[in-house]
Amino acid sequence: MKSFKYPTRSLRGDYLRATVGLLVTVGLLIAATKITIFQYLFAAGAILFLGFFLRTAQRHLTVFHIANGALYAQGPFGSSIQLCSVTDIQLRYFSTRKDRNGEGGWFELTIKCSKSKISIDSTITGFEQIMQTCKNIIQENKLTPSETTVDNFSSAGFGLENQTSFNNDLNKNQDTV
Amino acid sequence: MLSYLIQRILIMIPTLFAISIITFVIIQLPPGDYLSTYIAELQSQGENVDIAKIEALRAQYGLDKSMIEQYWFWVFGLLQGDLGFSFEYQLPVSEVVGDRLLLTLILNFTTILFIWLVSFPIGIYSATHQYSWGDYGLTFIGFIGLATPNFLLALVLLYFANVWFGTSIGGLMDPFYIDQPWSFAKILSILEHLWVPVVVIGTSGTASMIRRLRANMLDELQKQYVITAKAKGLHPLKALIKYPLRTSLNPFIADIGNMLPQIISGSAIVSMVLSLPTTGPMLISALQSQDMYLAGSFLIFLAMLTVIGMFLSDLALAWLDPRIRLGGGASK
Numbered sequence: 001m002k003s004f005k006y007p008t009r010s011l012r013g014d015y016l017r018a019t020v021g022l023l024v025t026v027g028l029l030i031a032a033t034k035i036t037i038f039q040y041l042f043a044a045g046a047i048l049f050l051g052f053f054l055r056t057a058q059r060h061l062t063v064f065h066i067a068n069g070a071l072y073a074q075g076p077f078g079s080s081i082q083l084c085s086v087t088d089i090q091l092r093y094f095s096t097r098k099d100r101n102g103e104g105g106w107f108e109l110t111i112k113c114s115k116s117k118i119s120i121d122s123t124i125t126g127f128e129q130i131m132q133t134c135k136n137i138i139q140e141n142k143l144t145p146s147e148t149t150v151d152n153f154s155s156a157g158f159g160l161e162n163q164t165s166f167n168n169d170l171n172k173n174q175d176t177v
Numbered sequence: 178m179l180s181y182l183i184q185r186i187l188i189m190i191p192t193l194f195a196i197s198i199i200t201f202v203i204i205q206l207p208p209g210d211y212l213s214t215y216i217a218e219l220q221s222q223g224e225n226v227d228i229a230k231i232e233a234l235r236a237q238y239g240l241d242k243s244m245i246e247q248y249w250f251w252v253f254g255l256l257q258g259d260l261g262f263s264f265e266y267q268l269p270v271s272e273v274v275g276d277r278l279l280l281t282l283i284l285n286f287t288t289i290l291f292i293w294l295v296s297f298p299i300g301i302y303s304a305t306h307q308y309s310w311g312d313y314g315l316t317f318i319g320f321i322g323l324a325t326p327n328f329l330l331a332l333v334l335l336y337f338a339n340v341w342f343g344t345s346i347g348g349l350m351d352p353f354y355i356d357q358p359w360s361f362a363k364i365l366s367i368l369e370h371l372w373v374p375v376v377v378i379g380t381s382g383t384a385s386m387i388r389r390l391r392a393n394m395l396d397e398l399q400k401q402y403v404i405t406a407k408a409k410g411l412h413p414l415k416a417l418i419k420y421p422l423r424t425s426l427n428p429f430i431a432d433i434g435n436m437l438p439q440i441i442s443g444s445a446i447v448s449m450v451l452s453l454p455t456t457g458p459m460l461i462s463a464l465q466s467q468d469m470y471l472a473g474s475f476l477i478f479l480a481m482l483t484v485i486g487m488f489l490s491d492l493a494l495a496w497l498d499p500r501i502r503l504g505g506g507a508s509k
Contacts, residue, residue: 014180014183017183017184017187018183020187021183021186021187024190028256031253031256032256032257033257034257034258036257036258037258038256038257038258039258045186048182048183048186049183051179052179052180052183055179092178092495092499093499093500094178094180094181094495094499096181096184096185096188106180108178108499121180147420148498148499148500151500152499152500
């Protein structure tokens with residue numbers, strides 16, 4: 001059984017962001033002397049930051065396991081997915097830098113089956129092992145991920161060139177011809 | 178995606194804070210204040226100035242306080258939804274501005290919609306029919322749009338709108354509806370008048386967008402995957418829309434943030450020519466008379482539009498194309 005967990009160090013930034021956001025929005029709400037559209041915006045912001053704080057805490061307490069042909073997320077709101085029933089895998093890259101060249105950004109891996117989905121960020125320990133497992137699932141389940149996912153897998157060193165939806169479109173077309 | 182959203186929002190807060198400081202300092206940079214301008218105006222008309230009264234007004238408006246105090250007073254008010262007090266109009270800024278902000282938003286969003294609706298089909302047609310008569314004709318019209326000054330086009334369209342459709346000269350609605358409460362008839366009147374400024378402001382933007390979309394599409398259409406798709410018999414429309422067009426759109430999505438302020442500042446002169454009740458002419462007047470809270474509110478409004486536009490374009494780009502550039506893994 002392999003276990004993966006978000007290290008506390010990698011969650012510190014998220015806790016800090018959530019706290020700063022909450023302090024700013026709640027502070028502005030408390031300082032308000034009258035209710036205008038700005039106060040509704042600050043309230044929405046406060047709810048968003050609170051949600052982010054809770055999600056960070058949930059990640060902090062969650063441990064992922066790969067065992068017996070399934071991926072388990074054990075912790076608050078935990079779930080599990082049988083690897084043979086995975087229907088889609090997405091790998092998206094996010095960065096606040098315009099050039100998106102890999103610095104200051106992170107991958108978000110989403111594994112879906114018909115009933116549930118599990119999202120994992122690249123800040124988790126052993127992300128490469130999860131990526132390798134996902135590559136195997138894509139090949140074994142004959143999935144056709146999006147071009148973006150294939151590109152991102154390739155950039156991370158896991159080539160999936162023949163699995164794209166573009167190839168799938170072409171193959172489907174050839175079958176009909 | 179939530180982490181990305183949170184990070185982008187947190188970047189917006191110091192950005193807007195910095196913009197508010199710069200805006201306020203720039204407004205304060207010219208020597209004197211609104212009352213100095215007012216005194217000079219009275220003296221030039223040969224009127225006596227009661228210095229004691231002026232000092233009382235200066236204290237009343239808070240102009241005798243330090244710049245930092247004035248700034249905090251203004252920013253704190255802004256966060257409460259209080260835009261401040263207009264010295265020139267002797268009214269709260271929110272009352273002076275009235276429907277102008279809403280009309281500015283309506284005008285500029287309609288212009289963006291017009292630009293996209295016109296330039297996308299033309300850009301795609303020009304790229305897929307490169308060097309055809311249609312391509313040359315549309316490119317020529319595009320260049321005319323780019324080269325014609327907006328105010329000239331405004332005057333010509335205003336004349337023809339009046340002669341052909343009986344549309345009243347100037348304004349965004351019939352004079353009867355000015356200062357009237359919102360009604361269906363008022364909205365119809367705005368729609369009747371809206372097309373002239375939308376076409377005038379949108380023409381130059383349309384021309385440049387057609388050229389850029391054409392160039393982006395041509396780049397994509399010459400790539401090997403499109404040639405392979407065509408060779409393997411993929412439906413031409415699918416081979417065009419699903420892959421090359423989608424990739425060509427990324428620069429436009431990234432440009433939404435820049436587009437909003439460009440259109441708003443571009444519409445200021447057109448607004449003066451067409452007597453439109455938008456923010457442009459009032460901003461110019463407020464800057465001339467050093468009506469700092471009125472000018473500051475407009476400038477912050479423009480800055481907010483830019484920052485929000487950038488935020489939306491970044492979110493859309495992250496949603497549509499969450500791809501890493503170049504090689505290498507993401508940092509942890």
